Amino acid sequence: MTTTIADLKMRNGAKFERLGNSDYPQETVERKVRPVPDRYRNAIGKFKVDRLANCIGCGKCGEVCAYGVHLKPEGFKYTIRPKDYLCIGPACLETGRDCVSQCPEKAIRVRLNPNAECLGDPRWSSDLVLATWHMAETGHTPPPHLEYRVGESGGGFDKIRFKFEVDGSESVTADVDKTADQQLEALPEIDTGLELNRRNDNRPRIHIDIPVYGGGMSFGSVSINTILAKARAMTAWNSFTCTGEGGYPDRLKPYDDHVITQVATGLFGVREETIQRVRIVEFKYAQGAKPGLGGHLLGDKNTPDVAQMRGAVAGNALFSPFPFHSVYSVEDHKKHLDWIKEVNPRCLVSVKVSTPTDVDMVAVGSYYAGAHIIHLDGSYGGTGAAPDIAKKNIAMPIEYAIPKVHKFLAAEGIRDKVTLIASGGIRTAYDALKAIALGADGVVVGTVEMIALGCVRCSTCESGRGCPRGIASTDPELVDLMGLDWATQRLINLQNSWREQMVSVLRKLGLPSIQSLRGRTDFLCYLADE
């Protein structure tokens, strides 16, 4: 199934003006959904289909299955190995077209896939991982047998619902039954775009077409293909991705207009020209997964290429300090921002901070220091390497920080003069929508992009050769496990699926745009245990 959405121009987002400062020829990437199957031979599904020894190869299963699980190609004596990742499980019984009951020899058995049970964790449940893979593969909302909206962490976004989900008056999975064309017909009704500069300071009013951009991942922590795929996908969606703290690879130059240069405490690879060529520069004061600690690249991953980019010695572990030792006050902070603004007079400045108790004060201080974007990174966010104790125990999850900051900025009378971006635990389109309803303008994602590229959250990105699946690695052999075109398309598909879900929810809520959802906590409810 190929669905084109090339004709989809966002009403307010159609001004693809050439704003960047880059003198490098900029590439465009087509915003088009194409099916991209798993890059491994055996895709993992929620269910396992066993064909027993008494199968006679009659092919009946292939005739009845509506999902393509069973195939008996022309001229084959037996049906080929079931594509069980396509199976929808017991729900199929209701369709009357299930293989288990229709098999004349009763030679088919369907059970939960033990592999799927090994995937995931409470935050990223197995269903969420599989659903994200489905979105990346098809570009559309996953089928009902996969829970794609919430995880199993038992708190935060997983305890918050839109009221329409609870009342049961409407099923949020209704879209699944609609054809892609019907969905497309409805899409232009809703504006999912976002303005990033609200300061009226004569700097560009940068517009992105989706309320999402990509989080910083350094060259070194992830592969060049991962970085490029993120940049290309966000170019297609007229949004942004971020360099992280590992410098600015030359191969990113064709996407300068959609790249954010990150300036973090280690200043690895930061040069005037990398600040001048982009439209947004981000100061990273802290990272949600390891607040109060600096960045951390273990020696094994500091290959010669990485070291060259960072101006470091290969093989040594690289630690960024915490915090900026030149910033101990709002005035110092302003000095930092002024420095960037002076170097690049047309860029916007984003300030990325984690979420301590006084995050609201930090946000206000950042605004007065001149920030266009305040980016809150919650404590359950992703990382390439962090002490386990820091991931769980330091600073508050993003769900708490968003309303705290939103209300404080509003009370200060500056809420509409600054863009508030949330990250650190935004796993699903529903998380993003809830974050916006709690008070954010948009979100930054990271882990979900890695999942879309095939991450299984085995947590071994930090050491040795890095990611065994080639996503978060700089090992030449491992990097080749993932192709750039494949990865780009997976991420384009993911964002399409997210946008479809956002539009679907906004339509249910009767809202014309994503920006009109901001701060609408009246649409939300909290699930109480009692």
Added chain:
Amino acid sequence: MPDRYHIHTTVTPGRFHRVGKFGGVDWREDCARCSECVKPLCNYEVHENETNHNRDPLAAVQPLYECKACFSCVQGCTKGLLSLSVNPEYLDMGDEYWKADLIHSTWVQADMGKIPVSGAGYRGPFHGPGFDSIWTDMSEIVRPTRDGIHGREYISTSVDIGPKPMRLVFSADGKMVTPPSHLLEIPLPAILDIPAWPVREIGVALARASAARDLQTMAVLFAEDAVAVPDRDIGSVVPILSGEDIEKRRDLIKKASGMVQLLDGPEVATAAAEIRKLKPRAIVSIRLTLRPNTADRVVELSRQGFKVLHLCADQHGCERTSDGMPGRHIKDALREIHGRLVQEGFRDEVTLITSGGIALAEHMAKAIICGSDLVAVDTALLVSLGCRVCLNAHSLLIDGADRQSPESRHPECPIKSAVSDVPYATRRMVNLMGAWHGQLIEVLGAMGIREVRRLRGEVGRAIFREEIEKEAFGDLERIPLQRVSA
């Protein structure tokens, strides 16, 4: 530059049967011996190591459990013959508090003596009971005390144990009336405590004493075990005594560390007086079972002059109640006790030691935030030796009352291999505490706090779920969970 406290760790692989989380299933009889076999490509050489292990006639008959569940082989096999499943033996380990992941993490820390570092974000539940409902705060950009990683070497983890007079009193002729204070300073806010259940193997006690010496802290031992401790380590031992013991343990009291413990009871004042006759500078600490009314008893004992109090919660960190059900968690009990002492005006004179349920490095920091001066580590030390917490830990309490119970060890108890080799057990305990110390410094550094003494009772440096949830979600309509459609 002054000497810095550093815990020297040594990689010491465990000698017990390791239980891993993932088990591989391999349908070898269907293997086509194709040329695209995924096994040699494993990033961690799991298949190769397993083959060599299986071929080794001297190797233990048990799986290696080295798989990281990256699924590369599972998804790559040309015939789909490989799969993974979660090892039920792993899920069976521990209980609802001492979870399998926690036990496994403790083993790794005891192996390596390093802070556990991993990729990807946090994987667990959003929050939980007890310590899991607290987040420590961090300081962002505008805190002058904050000194970051470069100042980390200067973060002090030392604490003082003993009576601390708030002021000095002088007589009219200028002589100091206040008796001189004898504080014990230890460089780690943790002492090594007796296990939750009666582990009678002397090897564990000796290893604790030896580890305490290496760590420059103290180990709590029953008096009958303490007498077996070699002279080299006896100076780090805190013997637990009762009134009738004192006379026959004169030598031990003299040779042991500057602190002794007495089980709480009506005769503690008499016993303490006798101890001080033998060793005038001895610090007498009272070991109390944590109960709902412990705050009253703490105040009473403090008024009687007992300034070092060791509060023993059960192994899930809960109070023991009269009906046998677990009471409040120590985070709540400690906040009450700390608050009472502040109210009474002598919090700074008293040292509170807390044990029971201190299972992770973060618990040490959080217990101190809630009001403890230091913690006592117990079950975690056994886990470092391979213990899987297979007893019903919740019913056991480390107040010494259970120590006469009959031996209830499983014949295959994994720590049996450790007790005959004290140096090995010592190294693993030191490694564990080295990893904890490193993690404590990480947290202190993130909080912008330069010494752990300042963390005590500093609830402003913590975020409590109940409070933040009310602030963040207070205006959301609350709906019973049951109303959510599946």
